[in-house]
Amino acid sequence: MTGSDRFGRLFPILEAVPAEHRLPGLVEQSTWLCDGALKDWDGPVQRVLSPVCVPSPGGPKQAVIGSYPLMGAEQALAALAAACAAWDHGRGPWPTMSVSRRLEHVEDFAARMALRRDEVVRLIMWEIGKSLPDARKEFDRTVAYIHDTVAAMKELDRVSSRFEVREGVIGQIRRSPLGVALCMGPFNYPLNETFTTLIPALVMGNPVIFKPPKLGVLLHSPLLAAFRDAFPPGVVNTVYGDGATIVSPLMASGRIDVLAFIGTSRVADILRKQHPKPHRLRCVLGLEAKNAAIVLPDADLDEAVSECVAGALSFNGQRCTALKLIFVHRSLVAEFNRRLVAAVDALRPGLPWDPGAQVTPLPEAGKPQYLSELVADARARGAQVLNPEGGAVHGTYFHPAVLYPADAGMRIFHEEQFGPVVPVTPYDDVEEPVRAIMESPYGQQASLFGRDPAAVGRLIDLLVNQVCRVNVNAQCQRGPDTFPFTGRKDSAEGTLSVSDALRVFSIRTLAATRATGDNKELVSRIVREGHSSFLNTDWLF
Numbered sequence: 020m021t022g023s024d025r026f027g028r029l030f031p032i033l034e035a036v037p038a039e040h041r042l043p044g045l046v047e048q049s050t051w052l053c054d055g056a057l058k059d060w061d062g063p064v065q066r067v068l069s070p071v072c073v074p075s076p077g078g079p080k081q082a083v084i085g086s087y088p089l090m091g092a093e094q095a096l097a098a099l100a101a102a103c104a105a106w107d108h109g110r111g112p113w114p115t116m117s118v119s120r121r122l123e124h125v126e127d128f129a130a131r132m133a134l135r136r137d138e139v140v141r142l143i144m145w146e147i148g149k150s151l152p153d154a155r156k157e158f159d160r161t162v163a164y165i166h167d168t169v170a171a172m173k174e175l176d177r178v179s180s181r182f183e184v185r186e187g188v189i190g191q192i193r194r195s196p197l198g199v200a201l202c203m204g205p206f207n208y209p210l211n212e213t214f215t216t217l218i219p220a221l222v223m224g225n226p227v228i229f230k231p232p233k234l235g236v237l238l239h240s241p242l243l244a245a246f247r248d249a250f251p252p253g254v255v256n257t258v259y260g261d262g263a264t265i266v267s268p269l270m271a272s273g274r275i276d277v278l279a280f281i282g283t284s285r286v287a288d289i290l291r292k293q294h295p296k297p298h299r300l301r302c303v304l305g306l307e308a309k310n311a312a313i314v315l316p317d318a319d320l321d322e323a324v325s326e327c328v329a330g331a332l333s334f335n336g337q338r339c340t341a342l343k344l345i346f347v348h349r350s351l352v353a354e355f356n357r358r359l360v361a362a363v364d365a366l367r368p369g370l371p372w373d374p375g376a377q378v379t380p381l382p383e384a385g386k387p388q389y390l391s392e393l394v395a396d397a398r399a400r401g402a403q404v405l406n407p408e409g410g411a412v413h414g415t416y417f418h419p420a421v422l423y424p425a426d427a428g429m430r431i432f433h434e435e436q437f438g439p440v441v442p443v444t445p446y447d448d449v450e451e452p453v454r455a456i457m458e459s460p461y462g463q464q465a466s467l468f469g470r471d472p473a474a475v476g477r478l479i480d481l482l483v484n485q486v487c488r489v490n491v492n493a494q495c496q497r498g499p500d501t502f503p504f505t506g507r508k509d510s511a512e513g514t515l516s517v518s519d520a521l522r523v524f525s526i527r528t529l530a531a532t533r534a535t536g537d538n539k540e541l542v543s544r545i546v547r548e549g550h551s552s553f554l555n556t557d558w559l560f
């Protein structure tokens with residue numbers, strides 16, 4: 020299917036972009052942060068193409084918006100050396116700094132970051148095609164996450180500022196940093212998901228190397244000076260380029276202590292195996308998902324349809340939490356589909372800054388072609404595209420396609436589309452979708468739509484042992500960020516939430532002694548005279 024006239028007019032000439040959303044020129048990111056300095060880069064670069072196209076005689080062509088360094092192993096190892104020096108076997112200034120001082124650095128960074136909101140938001144739109152309201156939401160949510168992490172760290176410190184006495188042993192138990200953390204976020208939340216690991220890693224006292232996602236590098240460039248100025252040398256370092264070239268030597272060095280990675284399980288497994296002593300490596304991984312919705316016979320259809328549309332198509336379905344398969348009871352599937360198609364038809368295609376744009380161009384190379392293949396495979400096996408313009412392609416734009424009936428013989432039933440294709444599968448017995456979820460290699464979340472307490476209650480009990488969040492009459496989602504975010508099977512390792520992330524990037528350590536008179540006196544003097552920052556009872560307000 021090719022684009023209709025409607026989509027043919029989607030991409031403007033650059034001069035037609037409203038002035039406040041235009042980039043000031045090419046964004047050539049020619050520095051990288053290492054050991055407290057922004058180092059100049061004059062080596063090879065990666066050209067950055069926007070999902071936003073410009074008209075050309077041969078059809079829409081992706082706009083070139085800048086470039087970033089394609090670093091080599093030498094630079095990656097320099098960043099590692101800087102991070103290792105900041106760690107210094109746990110004796111460096113950052114891991115040994117008092118929590119209150121560390122938090123001052125983090126709050127200083129948050130204040131500097133807040134000043135760059137407009138630039139970062141503009142680059143999010145141009146680099147990954149996220150709509151203006153969603154790009155702003157991503158930025159604001161990230162700043163809020165930093166403040167919430169600071170508050171959670173204070174709370175954690177308060178509960179650790181006491182002694183426990185058990186069986187004649189006095190102990191003080193705290194959480195200590197692990198070492199050098201390598202943080203890698205995904206392209207769909209390039210700022211937020213990178214920072215939801217990077218910030219707690221820093222707060223706990225771990226120096227960090229961070230590699231922005233391949234699509235979503237430039238949007239970090241306005242923040243590099245803030246990182247340099249807010250943190251001591253070596254505490255935050257950046258690397259850019261091809262993963263195999265720069266990440267492999269980092270992992271093979273054996274000096275990465277924590278790997279925070281959001282991406283595919285295939286890459287996560289490769290990275291873990293590159294570590295010479297994988298048992299030393301703490302991993303926190305956000306991986307694939309194929310979240311399903313089950314619409315029960317008594318569901319409120321208006322609610323189910325509007326949640327399924329938001330769940331399947333927010334940011335064009337490019338969310339790990341997106342609804343990627345919708346099971347609907349056969350008794351109401353015809354009406355569900357009618358309303359679903361009407362709701363999808365009403366979505367507004369547009370460029371990220373267009374007021375009210377709900378579907379935008381896709382940033383990944385070859386993505387419209389991949390989605391077209393999924394649609395063609397489903398059609399060849401008996402599914403129809405229910406919405407008239409579904410699957411239309413124009414340059415990087417792919418118009419959402421509702422596929423019905425989707426079944427287990429089709430690729431769309433198993434593959435994570437991560438894009439605007441909405442497969443609907445009818446069922447007669449609820450055991451059918453439950454079995455599909457059980458047999459899926461993924462286990463992140465599920466959504467249930469229904470009103471009968473007995474049926475919904477029974478399904479909640481069945482599904483909580485398959486996935487890690489069951490959403491009732493609501494789409495799947497990560498937020499609120501204080502809730503645990505994780506998955507089973509191939510979907511995740513470790514749990515992230517504001518407070519859980521602090522645990523992920525730390526380990527419990529304690530100082531303990533027998534409660535003899537001499538030892539009590541010793542401990543009292545250490546505390547009273549302020550000889551230790553670990554063994555103390557100071558309160559952080």
Ligand code: G3H
Nearest residue numbers: 338339340495496497498
């Ligand atoms: O891509 C996965 C994101 O963590 C999902 O977050 O549910 O808030 O969109 P969200």
